[in-house]
Amino acid sequence: MSRRMIFPLLLGLVGATVLVSLGVWQMQRLDWKLGVIAAIEARIDEAPVAIPDSPTEADDEYLAVRAEGRIGGPELHVLASTRAAGAGFRIIQALDTDDGRRILLDRGFVPEVQKDLSRDTGARIEVTGTLLWPDDRSDATPAPDLGRNIWFSRDIDAMSAALDTEPVLLVVTQSSAAPPPFPQPVTVNIRNDHLQYAITWFGLAAVWIGMTGYLLWRIKRRTD
Incomplete structure (x- = not known):
């Protein structure tokens, strides 16, 4: 391997590692967010109880x-x-x-x-x-x-x-009152864009690897 190829190769490896790591982190965040949403949906579907004496958003939402x-x-x-x-x-x-x-x-x-x-x-x-x-x-x-x-x-x-x-x-x-008004289901409106972010980071990693490979190929051609 030519000495001129070492720095681009190292730069390519470091960049790809960082981008893939960010994609993996977003996938981990996706798993966590899906767990949060599933827990909230399960709470909504539980058997109803009496209203707590002093309900708070932190403890009693949903x-x-x-x-x-x-x-x-x-x-x-x-x-x-x-x-x-x-x-x-x-x-x-x-x-x-x-x-x-x-x-x-x-x-x-x-x-x-x-x-x-x-x-x-x-x-x-x-x-x-x-x-x-x-x-x-x-x-x-x-x-x-x-x-x-x-x-x-x-x-x-x-x-x-x-x-x-x-x-x-x-x-x-x-x-027990006849509609209208018409009761509406409670939905969980928690933003969950982690899959899109993960795809973006993995896509950038693929582009980075491709560009690194192309650069190394160009260097090799010039030194042959």
């Missing part, structure tokens, strides 16, 4: 719970959409539970034309669902249009202040 009580008005309308119905709103109300608590209740979705229909405020209700701390609010999210009662995210702190409830949101998946 916990399947049950509650009974009376629906307290007024409603808050959160802009939303579904594939089947298009644009509409999530209906958020207070639930005065039988054990003396007052929490936020995401009762489900209504199409836009049903936004202002009269509903069963004050009625007794039994629900099962999931405790959730939504992350659908960002710095770009507009402030709620209080005049038209249109909210653009489920801001638990602001909504609990508006309805005088605990900062606890129960997303209804089953209800």
Whole structure:
């Protein structure tokens, strides 16, 4: 082997090793993320329990719970959409539970034309669902249009202040009340791009190896 080939070869080996290592790391992250998602989905599907006395996002998010009580008005309308119905709103109300608590209740979705229909405020209700701390609010999210009662995210702190409830949101998946609103399934919205990243790193490693091989071939031709 020519001495002129040693440095390009070493550079090629180091670069390929780094790129392959990054791809392997992303595959490990993928396995971890899939495990997290599977654990959350399993928790959502567990038998519902009573709402904890002091639920927290760290300990109780996605916990399947049950509650009974009376629906307290007024409603808050959160802009939303579904594939089947298009644009509409999530209906958020207070639930005065039988054990003396007052929490936020995401009762489900209504199409836009049903936004202002009269509903069963004050009625007794039994629900099962999931405790959730939504992350659908960002710095770009507009402030709620209080005049038209249109909210653009489920801001638990602001909504609990508006309805005088605990900062606890129960997303209804089953209800004793007839729809509408239509309860919506809780989905796990955790970003998982690790497979794409792994493919990118492995692809770059293949290109790096190919370029190194081509460079070594050029050097060898010149020295023969």
